[in-house]
Amino acid sequence: MKYLSIATLIAVACLAAGGGALAGEQPVLTAPAATARAGAGALVTSTASSTVVQRQPRPGSCHARGTGLFSLPDPSCTPGAIDPAVTQADIAATICHTGYTETVRPPESVTEAEKRASLHAYGDRRPLHYYEYDHLVPLELGGARNDVRNLWPEPGTSPNPKDELEYRLGTRVCDGEMKLAAAQLAIAHNWVAAYHRYVGG
Secondary structure (H helix, E strand, C coil): CCCCCHHHHHHHHHHHCCCCCCCCCCCCCCCCCECCCCCCCCCEEECCCCCCCCCCCCCCCCCCECCHHHCECCCCCCCCEECCCCCHHHCCCCCCCCCHHHHHCCCHHHHHHHHHHHHHHCCCCCCHHHEEEEECCCHHHCECCCCHHHEEEEECCCCCHHHHHHHHHHHHHHCCCCCHHHHHHHHHHHHHHHHHHHCCC
């Protein structure tokens, strides 16, 4: 009968308990815990802190689809996530209230470091200023404030086509022409398709 060494037993125990990678291994992204799922295809709600730099996926592990201003993020890395503080019932006091997004936007001291790491995750090598560290589901639609699943290095600077879509969807939601959840799903699942549907061109 063969006996395992104490070191091996400890390593196995750590992995079984969710202790992460062994020494010398590449650490794997641990996404912030989701607090709820509203059903198949729904977006997760986020508990990620806006004041803490969030861990990003491994370098080169994410791959954008398309090119230029109409690129889509990798759905495995950036599927979108939402803020549990924003619901259909309180949009008048949150996203439809003038100046709301500035009260929830993470500080640059946090997002600048995340942006650099996100560029490495997506394998992007152009200068930092070429990209916008973009909320896939925007803050204007109740997107998660600082969740790695909702942020990615969008090519180009602002304003851009996605900004126009965000404005159009936000207007529809605040005017009562569209449900908040529908707008969030449309922009998260394929913002380019949503752009052609709601903006045109």
